[in-house]
Amino acid sequence: QKEVEQNSGPLSVPEGAIASLNCTYSDRVSQSFFWYRQYSGKSPELIMSIYSNGDKEDGRFTAQLNKASQYVSLLIRDSQPSDSATYLCAVNDNAGNMLTFGGGTRLMVKP
């Protein structure tokens, strides 16, 4: 049974701070990793994808992947109140488009 684990939160950070979101996965053959943001009542929106060990930066977002530790994280710099949402970590083992999702971390950015 593939598992993706996230701390449910809420993670509360002040505006302008760095928010750090973490995710661990159980299946060593996992190859593709994704972070989605979901606002209440809305559908998931893709933020980042990462496939190789190391860091990948896109604007205020940085995804970090460590396949040896089976760990992926998302850093949000200069957090804004509009970043308040649930962040979902998803993993694909490339047997097709079958994402396994973590339960999500609720982020609250306080002005």
Add this chain to the structure above:
Amino acid sequence: KAGVTQTPRYLIKTRGQQVTLSCSPISGHRSVSWYQQTPGQGLQFLFEYFSETQRNKGNFPGRFSGRQFSNSRSEMNVSTLELGDSALYLCASSSGADTDTDTQYFGPGTRLTVL
């Protein structure tokens, strides 16, 4: 490009009925995946269709079925509805060409309520 569209956006049904949900992927995308989202179980994979063939299937009962048409549009059907089927049903579209790097984009979802 237009995004993923799903119809209807909201549905109310009673136990025992059946329901059909529709998804139109992003133009040029050939893979459509379906997910169920509930507060208790989170986001769970139902099935994926690629080029009109079911390529993957999640751990759901046979009451949940789907199909894909030649224009890549997809439908999912739930028969003999149960109260526990109340959920947000999400469709995700991707190119389907390279599963190593394929990225799924979600539609707005269909909110199904079973009474």
